[in-house]
Amino acid sequence: MNDRASDPLQATARRRVRDVSVNLAHGSGGRAMRDLIEDVFVSTFDNPTLAALEDQAVFTLADLATHGDRLAFTTDSYVVDPLFFPGGDIGTLAVSGTVNDLAVCGATPLYLSCAMVIEEGLAVDVLRRVAASMQRVALEAGVAIVTGDTKVVERGCADKLFINTAGIGVVRRDVSISARHACPGDVVIVNGYLGDHGAAILVARQQLALEADVESDCGPLNSLIAAMLDACPRIHCLRDATRGGVATVLNEFARSSNVTIRLREADLPLREQVKGACEILGLDPLYLANEGKLVAVVPADAAERVLAAMRAHPAGREAAAIGTVETGELGADGLVVMQTAFGGQRIVDMLVGEQLPRIC
Amino acid sequence: MNDRASDPLQATARRRVRDVSVNLAHGSGGRAMRDLIEDVFVSTFDNPTLAALEDQAVFTLADLATHGDRLAFTTDSYVVDPLFFPGGDIGTLAVSGTVNDLAVCGATPLYLSCAMVIEEGLAVDVLRRVAASMQRVALEAGVAIVTGDTKVVERGCADKLFINTAGIGVVRRDVSISARHACPGDVVIVNGYLGDHGAAILVARQQLALEADVESDCGPLNSLIAAMLDACPRIHCLRDATRGGVATVLNEFARSSNVTIRLREADLPLREQVKGACEILGLDPLYLANEGKLVAVVPADAAERVLAAMRAHPAGREAAAIGTVETGELGADGLVVMQTAFGGQRIVDMLVGEQLPRIC
The missing domain is CATH 3.30.1330.10 (PurM-like, N-terminal domain)
Known part of the structure; x- marks a missing residue:
């Protein structure tokens, strides 16, 4: 035809x-x-x-x-x-x-x-x-x-x-990924530096002058994901963290699976210049848009295997485990909690207002 | 999932x-x-x-x-x-x-x-x-x-x-429709009045006050088409005549199949008020947008059967045969020719400029 x-x-x-x-x-x-x-x-x-x-x-x-x-x-x-x-x-x-x-x-x-x-x-x-x-x-x-x-x-x-x-x-035949599949004990993984796309857009709008260049991470992740699935076909949850950032994806996982997700602030891969820019502008990098970053929730016994596969791929070199899944709090919808670098903890809610309009 | x-x-x-x-x-x-x-x-x-x-x-x-x-x-x-x-x-x-x-x-x-x-x-x-x-x-x-x-x-x-x-x-399994399949001898059919959508938009923009109401013909044609394919699975060409109107669709058929399509002006189903409005505004109803009209090219021996099936359907009550397919002119790309009501003929070209912006 x-x-x-x-x-x-x-x-x-x-x-x-x-x-x-x-x-x-x-x-x-x-x-x-x-x-x-x-x-x-x-x-x-x-x-x-x-x-x-x-x-x-x-x-x-x-x-x-x-x-x-x-x-x-x-x-x-x-x-x-x-x-x-x-x-x-x-x-x-x-x-x-x-x-x-x-x-x-x-x-x-x-x-x-x-x-x-x-x-x-x-x-x-x-x-x-x-x-x-x-x-x-x-x-x-x-x-x-x-x-x-x-x-x-x-x-x-x-x-x-x-x-x-x-x-x-x-x-693929052997795959069953869903926001509902996070289980207590699972490990939360990202494939690299967070917030680069959001920061690059701020620079392009001349709302931000960074000392070092930041480029958008914009790119296709399908070959990285294929490598991850080869390493572990039973990945539980997987999503790209675009508008609303990693925080929004994790809240959707927590809510859909009715679990608590605990993040470790010290383990978040953040470029110094993105971190600095966020501090100056009052933005939270966890909500900043990415266009080449994914969040995966994988069984604990597969985490190292998945991380190794990711680090062997150009789009996953800075892959990191950033948290774990725990049993949901009774009566709560599913929470994301951050273990701060100073030893405290805070709730990471869904994005409520608008960080940056027309980011994608 | x-x-x-x-x-x-x-x-x-x-x-x-x-x-x-x-x-x-x-x-x-x-x-x-x-x-x-x-x-x-x-x-x-x-x-x-x-x-x-x-x-x-x-x-x-x-x-x-x-x-x-x-x-x-x-x-x-x-x-x-x-x-x-x-x-x-x-x-x-x-x-x-x-x-x-x-x-x-x-x-x-x-x-x-x-x-x-x-x-x-x-x-x-x-x-x-x-x-x-x-x-x-x-x-x-x-x-x-x-x-x-x-x-x-x-x-x-x-x-x-x-x-x-x-x-x-x-x-459907037994169907092979393409703009390239028009053959000399085929019959050209439409399912009803032409240009209603274009006229309705003109009225809505208050660029036109019509004596009688014209409503857009906007609607789904899938059940009409299913009835047509039941009557004749070997429909050669089929397209909805939206932007650019019937003239543009026919030009695409003529060009893709390298045939000449001859229309009979007297057989075009046109509402009096749409015809009148077009005369006043200098628009050609053949180029006016439709959103519930199709153009079909069918083998001659199936034409009556297809027309009967269409007329039995609410979306095809005013279905009409409006022309025939002839051998293409040597060296020409495929032409659409109109036999006018006065016995002359004129070439119906593709739409060149813009009749009505943002019609759909």
Whole structure:
């Protein structure tokens, strides 16, 4: 069905967009839109399914079943401000984020959609750069961007560019990960420094001048997670710690599993400059967004094996055990408690207000 | 994995949003966002997969395979202005549009995602109304909204509300529909009056005062298409005629199949008031958006059978054959030609500029 890329008509039909900036005709459904899609997206994302320009991508279920027995389906919109920041841009974010949402349930991410809402006047070159970033991360993660949509709204009706990606993947056969599976005795692990993405966005917004560079940790985690699952297929909980940070993920685990999670402040991997910036700005790094960090809850007897597998992977070199799971307090919904560096303890609640709007 | 709805904690944990309007905290990833999602979306979309509040929905491939042998995957963003219009709203559009994109490839639509980009200050009641519309159409179409995302941007950075839906469905076993499959001799069919959605949006924007009411045709077409495929599994081409209208769809068929499509102007089903409005405003109804209209290309010997099946369905009562497929002109890319009511003929090109921005 999607074999049109091999059609000789395809090559002759592809036109190059001559406009410097996007105008409303690029969202009209007509020729200008088709030219923009073919020139900027189809040529960059470069796969026959997308090139067929049908309104949907089609795959045989038999092919999908070679990866496992369950289909995973997820979506996220990306509205990050600014579009480009140290370590990434809205395109790297849009692919990494959705790949990671699939990978954390034990799925092999396979196919992504890409829907753009573009503000009239956006430079076509910005779209080209973002599309190139998306494709670079897609190749790294081993996924294909197979279907999409383009809308253009009038100047002032959106802020430059919003991207939605949805993703499908197939869950490995022997895996059962859920926020409800944390058990007393389990070990809580993260794959490295916390809060880098949040700090990088603050720097990009010039709300923060750091002595040393901090780059966003934005990147796909599927190959790291595959290595972790190879080491221990019975990982109990796994989630990427994006908006709301590690604290929010841990609160969801604690609440869903009705357990108490005890963190050790001294064991949190934090860069000195991120820690310092948080102190100055009154932010808590536990709530700061990450875009390449995960939180795993694993059986105690597998913790060292999982940590070793993570540290052998480029995305897990600074992996650390940061806490343990305990029996839930009677009548409580599930608590996260921090053992502070000074020997005290405090409750780490869910994020209540807003730390940083449009972080992703 | 998604069995949390049966958890007694679930009911007690669901909080009601007390805010009258959406603020940035509702997009923070923290408690305010969770409350908004649980109160407005989870309670309305009402299914255990979404209620599990994992970051992805999971389905067994074996269950999917009961519907057919191929998975279809599609996405669309909706930026319609205004949010509410005669005959529908952005919510009915967001579910119908994605259901229809799945159905036109012969898929049974099954699961949708729902990602909202909300402008700070939007009334929570608007979200509730839109969510209720989405659920009403989802129930009508037999799909479930199983995963989602919520982002909030500052006042002035988006226009009230944008919705993205992605969808997955399973293609029936005996079906092979493609824009490339039109053959000389085939008959071109539509399921009713053209341009109603475009006209309804013009009325809603007060750019047009019509003597009689025109309502958007916005609605799901999957059960109509199922009836058509029961009558003729070998439908060659099928697409919903949204942005760019019937003219754009036919141009894509003509070009992809390298054929000429000849339309008979006298046979186009047009309401008098839509025809009149187009004459006054200088719009061509063939390019006007529809949100519940499809264009089918079927073998000549099946045309009457398909038309009869369509006319027996509420969404196809005014179905009509509007043209035929002919051999392509030598060296031409595929043309659409209109036999006018006065005996002449003119080429119906793809839409070049923009007729009506933000029509969907």
